[in-house]
Amino acid sequence: MELYNLKHPSQKVSFKEAVQLGLGKDRGLFFPTQIPVLHDIEALLAMPFVERSKKVLGAWLASELGQDAVDKLVERAFNFDLPLVAVDEQRSCLELFHGPTLAFKDFGARFMAQCINAFAQDSRLTILTATSGDTGAAVADAFYGLDKVNVVVLYPKGKISELQEKMFTTLGKNIHTVAVASDFDACQHLVKQAFEDSDVRDGLHLNSANSINISRLLAQICYYFEAVAQSKQRHEADPVIAVPSGNFGNLTAGLFAKAMGLPVKRFIAATNANDTVPRYLETGVWQPNPTQATMSNAMDVSEPSNWPRVEAICEKLGWPLADLVGIRLSEAQTSEALAELHAKGYVSEPHAAIAARALTLNLVPDEVGIFLGTAHPAKFKDVVDRELNLDLPLPAELKAVEHKPILSAELAADFSQLKSHLFAVLS
Numbered sequence: 001m002e003l004y005n006l007k008h009p010s011q012k013v014s015f016k017e018a019v020q021l022g023l024g025k026d027r028g029l030f031f032p033t034q035i036p037v038l039h040d041i042e043a044l045l046a047m048p049f050v051e052r053s054k055k056v057l058g059a060w061l062a063s064e065l066g067q068d069a070v071d072k073l074v075e076r077a078f079n080f081d082l083p084l085v086a087v088d089e090q091r092s093c094l095e096l097f098h099g100p101t102l103a104f105k106d107f108g109a110r111f112m113a114q115c116i117n118a119f120a121q122d123s124r125l126t127i128l129t130a131t132s133g134d135t136g137a138a139v140a141d142a143f144y145g146l147d148k149v150n151v152v153v154l155y156p157k158g159k160i161s162e163l164q165e166k167m168f169t170t171l172g173k174n175i176h177t178v179a180v181a182s183d184f185d186a187c188q189h190l191v192k193q194a195f196e197d198s199d200v201r202d203g204l205h206l207n208s209a210n211s212i213n214i215s216r217l218l219a220q221i222c223y224y225f226e227a228v229a230q231s232k233q234r235h236e237a238d239p240v241i242a243v244p245s246g247n248f249g250n251l252t253a254g255l256f257a258k259a260m261g262l263p264v265k266r267f268i269a270a271t272n273a274n275d276t277v278p279r280y281l282e283t284g285v286w287q288p289n290p291t292q293a294t295m296s297n298a299m300d301v302s303e304p305s306n307w308p309r310v311e312a313i314c315e316k317l318g319w320p321l322a323d324l325v326g327i328r329l330s331e332a333q334t335s336e337a338l339a340e341l342h343a344k345g346y347v348s349e350p351h352a353a354i355a356a357r358a359l360t361l362n363l364v365p366d367e368v369g370i371f372l373g374t375a376h377p378a379k380f381k382d383v384v385d386r387e388l389n390l391d392l393p394l395p396a397e398l399k400a401v402e403h404k405p406i407l408s409a410e411l412a413a414d415f416s417q418l419k420s421h422l423f424a425v426l427s
């Protein structure tokens, strides 16, 4: 597989290199030179998820890694269910939250972790990352127990919920966590300093494993095939898919799936009040506003980092951007959407509820809609309990960590302290 840098098209890399580098020169995103097209989609859709995913990812990666290696990566990364649950006559939710950290980010993070571990040379790599909550859990869990990678997660002490904290600080083994006596920005700054410090960067073989890594997006293509496969078992029509969007990685993967030949009628990019993309699709003017805090906080992004990839796909395939539907929901509309789903017997959470409502606003009679369930409702228990007047039980994954001890070190927001700590625990 060959990829090029969207900012510097002359920079070309292999998949392995793109995974290891994360970003290209001048922080440009890597983008595939060719998008493979799959034939006999019907036979593919009839296969079980894991077998089909080997074919889907093999189409991108077998030429570089060999099909056997692809098969192993897929088997290790994709080991949980993704049911398509009907909510009413027209809409179903593809529940992507049955992985170990109860969020769709498990798909991308687990596949990326398997790739990074498989590509690591003799020396152990160190993944260093800062989190304000969820991504830390998905990344830590995805790398947990892998033999060639250590993970260090920095997070702001006292600024994330105790349950969120317990999901990644109780693991141990190769997962090292540091509670920093400051805020999230300070954590990010420390990570940046570490990458700029050659002793740390080279001595500990740092890698960022960040959210724009191409391996994550390829992994996410697979669940779009599953969505359509399950939908086709029940309906005739090609579905409209609504994607709750923040950084637009999820939508990018959906467009890759369609470009590979998956029959999707159209995509809806559903956002909260951080509506840079819906406004852009309407007016043609790219004008990010200051980021606003909402109940769907994983979508509180006003400068989505994957957007250049969305444009690149549309351009490459000659798809007018206007075919993408952008829909923005206010907080009040999000509340209504949660209540309306609940009245139909379906407990959701704010991110998925936005996409569900976007379908209602956009579907015409006889169309079939799928919205992506990106997080387990219990992950947003505070909001869901408040909005729906419920007391959601903790799922087993969260119960299991509830009484485990937190293993984090506690440090000041001071780079020299962090540096000594890193060398002490990792070498």
Ligand SMILES: *Cc1c(COP(=O)(O)O)cnc(C)c1O
Pocket (backbone or CB within 6 Å): 103, 105, 134, 244, 245, 246, 247, 248, 249, 250, 251, 298, 299, 351, 374, 375
């Ligand atoms: C990350 C996230 C999103 C947004 O996904 P993008 O790929 O960044 O657009 C939506 N919902 C939840 C629950 C998330 O964690």
